[in-house]
Amino acid sequence: MKAIAYSIKPFEKEFLATANQKKHDITLISNPLSSETAIYAEGKDAVVVFTNDDVSAPIVNHLADLGIKYIATRSAGTDHIDKDAATKRNIQVANVAVYSPQAIAEHTIALALSLNRHTIQANANSHHFDFRLNGLIGFNFYGKTVGLIGLGNIGQAVAAIFNGFGCRVIGYDVTPPENLVNIQLVSFEEVLGQSDIISLHIPLNAANKYIINAATIAKMKKGIMLLNTSRGGLINTKDALKAIETGHIGYLGLDVYENEKGLFFEDHQQDEHKDKTLEELMTFTNVLITPHQAFLTAEALQQIADKTIQNLDFWEKMNLKEKNQKFSNQNQA
Secondary structure (H helix, E strand, O other): OEEEEOOOOOOHHHHHHHHHOOOOEEEEOOOOOOOOOHHHHOOOOEEEEOOOOOEOHHHHHHHHHOOOOEEEEOOOOOOOEOHHHHHHOOOEEEOOOOOOHHHHHHHHHHHHHHHHOOHHHHHHHHHOOOOOOOOOOOOOOOOOEEEEEOOOHHHHHHHHHHHHOOOEEEEEOOOOOOOOOOOEEOOHHHHHHHOOEEEEOOOOOOOOOOOEOHHHHHOOOOOEEEEEOOOHHHEOHHHHHHHHHHOOEEEEEEOOOOOOOOOOOOOOOOOOOOOHHHHHHOOOOOEEEOOOOOOOOHHHHHHHHHHHHHHHHHHHHHHHHHHHHHHHHHHHO
16 A cells, blocks of 8 residues: 655654555655645555644545545544545544553653652752752642543553552543443542542543633632643643632643644744743743653554554555455456
């Protein structure tokens, strides 16, 4: 199968090559998919994209006009793809439904620990030979209540680690899985009201965009630690900023940001105009922002590459089967 993979970082090439084993003719480019770069897909069967690529309806239609039949995303989330447009143009879409939930879970805990024990601030002070302990007081996780919104593979992996700290873990999910271990199922309202720490682990869709907003934040404990390693659009960032300013949110850890497209994954140090909301957030020492890197472990990257190639394998197999069936029907006629 001929494919083009957009938004490829240098570190991804080795993992994709290992997974592909030269089975598919894949062109790797660093450019994100956009109205300007869609033309590079001409002559290909499939495009391979990532979360920062523009796979909106106009782009999907452009790809279809170029003959693209398949879109494979190197992510679990598919909110960056207009799936309705793809269906209308008979383009099949596949994602990487599960990959190393531990990678995301461990990064979530890293954010929590770094915020709680002020390690970023302490490290910066120490590098200037300032070894005072002022402003570095944290709290024990032991005995605290952790509320998880989303109890899929990642949510359960996060729960297991917080259980190890001796936390009480409660959780809410629209369709909770069976046989949950050491997670008490509660309502969404109870997660908001009872938790000392809240962590988000749900996909972004129309129903839950801005699920964290001024109204839901008001129901949380004062000083709440809020963590998001899922999708930026789950949080109304401006509402969160106001809550940081008032002290209602005591700690905010973000690996995702609602306006990250075109911003994250690239160096914007020299930009004349920077994202004002992010700039304001980063003036607070109780806010920690990482650039959508929770997935960035060797194990996760290989699993993502493996599953992406498996999706191409499946499509090629199905395509060959359809061709053989047509050939057989023609011979019978």
